[in-house]
Amino acid sequence: MSTSQPRGPGxxxxxxxxVAALAGVGIKTVSRVINNEGNVSPQMRERVGFAVAVLxxxxxxxxxxxxxxDRKTYALxxxxxxxxxPFSAAVNxxxxxxxxxxxxxxxxxxxxxxxxxxxxxxxxxxxxRVDGLILTMTRSDHGYxxxxxxxxxxxxxxxxxxxxxxxxxxxxxxxxxxxxxTRHLLGFGHRRIAHLGDELIIQTAxxxxxxxxxxxxxxxxxxxxxxxxxxxxxxxxxxxxVTELMSIAEPPTALFTSQNLVTIGAIRALRDLGxxxxxxxxxxxxxxxxxxxxxxxxxxxxxxQAIGTLAADRVFARLDGDTDPPSxxxxxxxxxxxxxxxxxxxx
Amino acid sequence: MSTSQPRGPGxxxxxxxxVAALAGVGIKTVSRVINNEGNVSPQMRERVGFAVAVLxxxxxxxxxxxxxxDRKTYALxxxxxxxxxPFSAAVNxxxxxxxxxxxxxxxxxxxxxxxxxxxxxxxxxxxxRVDGLILTMTRSDHGYxxxxxxxxxxxxxxxxxxxxxxxxxxxxxxxxxxxxxTRHLLGFGHRRIAHLGDELIIQTAxxxxxxxxxxxxxxxxxxxxxxxxxxxxxxxxxxxxVTELMSIAEPPTALFTSQNLVTIGAIRALRDLGxxxxxxxxxxxxxxxxxxxxxxxxxxxxxxQAIGTLAADRVFARLDGDTDPPSxxxxxxxxxxxxxxxxxxxx
DNA sequence: TTGAAAGCGCTAACAT
DNA sequence: ATGTTAGCGCTTTCAA
Numbered sequence: 001m002s003t004s005q006p007r008g009p010g011x012x013x014x015x016x017x018x019v020a021a022l023a024g025v026g027i028k029t030v031s032r033v034i035n036n037e038g039n040v041s042p043q044m045r046e047r048v049g050f051a052v053a054v055l056x057x058x059x060x061x062x063x064x065x066x067x068x069x070d071r072k073t074y075a076l077x078x079x080x081x082x083x084x085x086p087f088s089a090a091v092n093x094x095x096x097x098x099x100x101x102x103x104x105x106x107x108x109x110x111x112x113x114x115x116x117x118x119x120x121x122x123x124x125x126x127x128x129r130v131d132g133l134i135l136t137m138t139r140s141d142h143g144y145x146x147x148x149x150x151x152x153x154x155x156x157x158x159x160x161x162x163x164x165x166x167x168x169x170x171x172x173x174x175x176x177x178x179x180x181x182t183r184h185l186l187g188f189g190h191r192r193i194a195h196l197g198d199e200l201i202i203q204t205a206x207x208x209x210x211x212x213x214x215x216x217x218x219x220x221x222x223x224x225x226x227x228x229x230x231x232x233x234x235x236x237x238x239x240x241x242v243t244e245l246m247s248i249a250e251p252p253t254a255l256f257t258s259q260n261l262v263t264i265g266a267i268r269a270l271r272d273l274g275x276x277x278x279x280x281x282x283x284x285x286x287x288x289x290x291x292x293x294x295x296x297x298x299x300x301x302x303x304x305q306a307i308g309t310l311a312a313d314r315v316f317a318r319l320d321g322d323t324d325p326p327s328x329x330x331x332x333x334x335x336x337x338x339x340x341x342x343x344x345x346x347x
Numbered sequence: 348m349s350t351s352q353p354r355g356p357g358x359x360x361x362x363x364x365x366v367a368a369l370a371g372v373g374i375k376t377v378s379r380v381i382n383n384e385g386n387v388s389p390q391m392r393e394r395v396g397f398a399v400a401v402l403x404x405x406x407x408x409x410x411x412x413x414x415x416x417d418r419k420t421y422a423l424x425x426x427x428x429x430x431x432x433p434f435s436a437a438v439n440x441x442x443x444x445x446x447x448x449x450x451x452x453x454x455x456x457x458x459x460x461x462x463x464x465x466x467x468x469x470x471x472x473x474x475x476r477v478d479g480l481i482l483t484m485t486r487s488d489h490g491y492x493x494x495x496x497x498x499x500x501x502x503x504x505x506x507x508x509x510x511x512x513x514x515x516x517x518x519x520x521x522x523x524x525x526x527x528x529t530r531h532l533l534g535f536g537h538r539r540i541a542h543l544g545d546e547l548i549i550q551t552a553x554x555x556x557x558x559x560x561x562x563x564x565x566x567x568x569x570x571x572x573x574x575x576x577x578x579x580x581x582x583x584x585x586x587x588x589v590t591e592l593m594s595i596a597e598p599p600t601a602l603f604t605s606q607n608l609v610t611i612g613a614i615r616a617l618r619d620l621g622x623x624x625x626x627x628x629x630x631x632x633x634x635x636x637x638x639x640x641x642x643x644x645x646x647x648x649x650x651x652q653a654i655g656t657l658a659a660d661r662v663f664a665r666l667d668g669d670t671d672p673p674s675x676x677x678x679x680x681x682x683x684x685x686x687x688x689x690x691x692x693x694x
Numbered sequence: 695t696t697g698a699a700a701g702c703g704c705t706a707a708c709a710t
Numbered sequence: 711a712t713g714t715t716a717g718c719g720c721t722t723t724c725a726a
Contacts, residue, residue, distance in 0.1 A: 015703055028712070068718085069705080100468075
């Protein structure tokens with residue numbers, strides 16, 4: 001084991017010039033070798049390769065970016081609500097896989113669905129001249145992105161559509177998926193269903209709420225029978241909301257929880273009350289171990305891997321010169337029936 | 348909503364020179380303003396600010412890096428096994444929080460515990476001249492990092508100690524935590540305990556296995572009574588391994604599963620066999636919803652948030668000139684007793 | 695307080 | 711097939 005300590009720089013970092021000097025060639029020849037260009041004799045290639053190895057030369061990608069025609073940084077900016085959220089983490093991994101195949105690194109950042117933080121992080125990406133942006137945005141106006149688009153930077157919105165911008169997007173049909181989930185509950189005879197939703201600053205929360213409300217109306221139920229609690233920002237808030245909800249006079253017999261953390265909070269609340277087998281639950285987003293719970297949780301599952309992959313593919317297609325009009329790709333969600341969503345109403 | 352499409356660059360991106368020209372000042376003055384340096388009159392500041400706004404000028408951080416004395420890119424490289432793993436995702440988020448406070452962006456990459464991929468990704472970080480590296484490594488030799496350290500780049504190892512390098516590290520005491528978990532099972536009278544472990548290419552897997560084995564030996568049990576199954580690389584493999592294990596003549600009465608995915612695979616296998624209440628389980632790493640399972644899962648929980656925070660703090664301390672000898676910080680793990688680990692042996 | 699010139703490490707354009 | 715020169719957008723150095 002080495003005992004040397006990090007006492008700051010030892011030998012200065014080798015540059016392309018150092019390599020050229022050691023190999024006794026011009027710097028352009030070194031450039032040709034490290035970029036695998038043609039018109040280099042095998043002997044040259046070897047001499048340069050030797051010098052590169054001796055000096056442990058690592059080309060400075062940023063310096064190349066500055067001079068290169070295409071100005072590529074070989075970096076992407078990915079913004080999600082949080083790298084720590086399982087849904088976003090799956091998107092993140094899918095994006096990384098595609099990016100890696102294109103020699104591209106990924107900056108990952110978490111907005112916490114805070115419009116100010118969101119903007120700060122995007123500016124940071126732009127200042128670093130990322131080749132493309134993959135963004136999960138709040139509903140706040142983000143027209144400020146237009147300028148960056150005009151510079152030619154591909155921008156793809158994931159999970160939620162853009163606001164005030166015509167741009168590529170990869171999303172789930174949240175309205176339809178929520179309506180489907182709601183109809184599933186209606187089909188089992190429920191007439192008092194509660195919707196528990198995320199912050200309405202988030203576009204998908206609005207869509208899911210609409211899908212729920214319209215499905216309830218279409219079933220000919222009065223709005224009063226079914227309720228909606230919005231702006232639940234954490235598992236904790238969801239838990240409290242459900243606990244309160246179940247204590248009212250005629251409590252709901254079924255819950256539609258419109259996001260993974262909300263679903264978990266609701267399940268905890270029902271457990272606390274011993275109602276997990278008495279109240280039906282359908283959640284939006286799949287949850288790890290949902291099948292091992294008692295009852296197993298029925299969910300409307302999105303496909304984050306597909307969403308991430310398609311979004312990254314779109315970015316690289318644009319970088320490769322695709323000039324088709326912006327398009328929105330809809331990734332299907334699917335209902336996974338496990339048990340919690342098939343509990344009939346008690347009364 | 349705008350209808351313009353992304354037809355490649357419109358007006359070219361404004362540079363510091365464009366701003367200077369529009370404001371009728373020298374570029375150094377613009378530089379002073381955007382970097383908030385002193386010695387600029389208020390009038391100048393405003394004139395420049397106006398031009399910046401008109402042109403929507405965004406300084407090119409990479410260009411500055413090239414010339415600046417400190418050479419900082421204001422970017423960090425974070426390598427974990429996968430951004431998609433809940434443990435790593437929690438580390439990732441903690442690192443991001445610290446980095447953001449230092450105006451620094453985070454490249455996040457997933458090694459899949461593959462030494463070749465690991466090296467490729469680190470080279471990519473180095474080529475981008477990140478200010479610091481936070482790495483979760485396999486046990487493969489990584490002496491090649493020494494050169495980068497000598498260039499002054501702070502490197503902090505997270506979750507697993509470095510191999511062939513004296514360097515900062517932030518880890519859990521895996522040996523002790525595994526021994527503790529094993530003693531917990533022994534305390535309930537188990538004499539046939541199975542260890543189900545991750546790939547031995549991973550240092551922590553080796554440590555946990557050692558902790559298990561030593562605790563078994565210290566209890567005066569013959570090695571034969573307790574078994575170890577290693578190199579389980581997925582939930583699926585763990586599930587199969589446990590299924591087989593339970594079909595032998597004298598099957599174990601307790602399982603120590605040394606990683607989150609392995610724990611989940613084991614739980615599924617026990618369920619399949621209807622043994623979830625008959626065989627004790629203690630898992631390493633906490634699992635979402637572990638408390639809602641039947642039985643709730645007892646785990647030895649690490650603290651990924653603390654690990655990520657301390658690692659990032661260490662990087663920035665080094666960047667701020669800290670020259671203390673490399674140190675290893677040990678973050679405590681704690682046993683969370685929930686039920687599955689307190690099931691007594693049947694025979 | 696302000697600005698002109700040089701140069702960071704690389705690639706583009708143009709010799710040879 | 712190889713090398714020379716200029717210059718990417720900034721900051722540093724130094725002069726005014």
